[in-house]
Amino acid sequence: MALQTQGIKLAVVGAGPVGLALALFAAEQLPTATISVFDARPLDKDVSADGRTLALSLGSVQMLDWLGVWKAPAGSGITSIKDAAQPITEVHVSEQAATLGVALGPLFGGRLAEPEVRFRAADEGVEQLGVVLPYGALVAPLQQAWLARCAAQAARLSARFGTPVAELKQSADSVEVDAGIVERFDIAVVAEGGVFADQARKGLSHDYQQNAWVGTVDVPQARPGVAYERFTRHGPAALLPLRGGKAALVWCVERDADPVAELDDEQRRLVLNTLFAAEVGPISGLSPLKCFPLGLNAERSLSDGRIARIGNAAQTLHPVAGQGLNLGLRDAHELVRALARNNDVRAVLRSVEWQRAPDRWAMIAATDFLARSFTWKLPGVGIARGLGMTALQAVGPLKSLLAKQMMFGSR
Secondary structure: OOOOHHHOEEEEEOOOHHHHHHHHHHHHHOOOOEEEEEEOOOOOOOOOOOOOEEEEEHHHHHHHHHHOOOOOOOOOOOOOOHHHOEEEOEEEEEEOOOHHHHHHHHHHOOOOOOOEEEEEOHHHOOOOOEEEEEHHHHHHHHHHHHHHHHHHOOOOEEEEEOOOOOEEEEOOOOEEEEOOOEEEEOEEEEOOOOOHHHOOOOOEEEEEEEEEEEEEEEOOOOOOOEEEEEEOOOOEEEEEEOOOOEEEEEEEEEOOOOOOOOOOHHHHHHHHHHHOOHHHOOOOEEOOOEEEEEEEEEOOOOEEOOEEEOHHHOEEOOOOOOOHHHHHHHHHHHHHHHHHHOOOHHHHHHHHHHHHHHHHHHHHHHHHHHHHHOOOOOOOHHHHHHHHHHHHHHOHHHHHHHHHHHHHOOO
8 A cells, every 4th residue: 555655754763964954854845744853862962063074065055055054044043054164166186196107297298297187166167066064063053953843843743862773673564663662654764874883784895994084284375165185105185175274184094004093193294294285285283183994884775675774874985085975965855855756655765776876876886996996006006096187187078077976966
């Protein structure tokens, strides 16, 4: 028997950015649905101070604007996300010069000595390619918006904070959510991801044997709004622009021969000054760095019966492209749109599986290829990447196509 999606009971497990965005989408697009958000985090825990850095594409910014949280109306009690966001107006990707590249550089006008590709918002006719902001500056307004919705429509919307879900158990026509009390729902969406090291292994899993060292740096002479990604022989390193002459650092290196672990903060700062392109300018300060193991951990399917997984619960990616969160937000948006169009929950989940496949698998494949390329010991791998960047920079239409993929995903 088909279910009317406008009146379904929807459980969202996980109140991170993807879970909260999905709940807000659903509250708007499914006006008679009953929606409950579960999270182990207590409601009185202040998430606004969480300084972890996130990169949002332009497409994700547009989704947040549609939800009314990007520029929250005055008097709404919701903090505007825009106020904390630093726009990205350019992405500069480069490869540290290889010996052969230095040798051949003069033959190619010097371009192989420091191969690079630049993506500029102005070239794509947009004001920004995306933004960078702290995790808390995104999650806190989304949580405020969800709580306001729940207060206004308490009969159908609820926030179950401090309520961890112990088990999901499904039958032919429902999903039982065990969160202390067992409750039946028509569909459960798991958006509770976590980091690679803490996750149970999924259908497609690979440990890259790399660590990511993350923190913030002071770059007083760097051009505002420029994100830098540098491919080094140890792995990719990125500087994402923040306000006030600072940048978020993501520094990926081999785990077994980790060149960062034994260094103190000053030594790390000095090394970083040798890695990035000269236009970044001096790195004059460095916060204490935190270390995270990196890997791919992805479900082969987004759905199982009446249970769907999105965001990091569906795929945890290497940060080399900075697209994991954006992929999760697109998962959420398309799932809700499909539920609004179709009255058969199982059919909806099957259709979303196929619809999301090109975007999802293209991003998984691209990040996996790049991440693995830093573990290959074949001679000339770095030079091949450099040649690819030089060619991409020279072919405008191809570069524009890739820029649109970064901003909006596969459409």
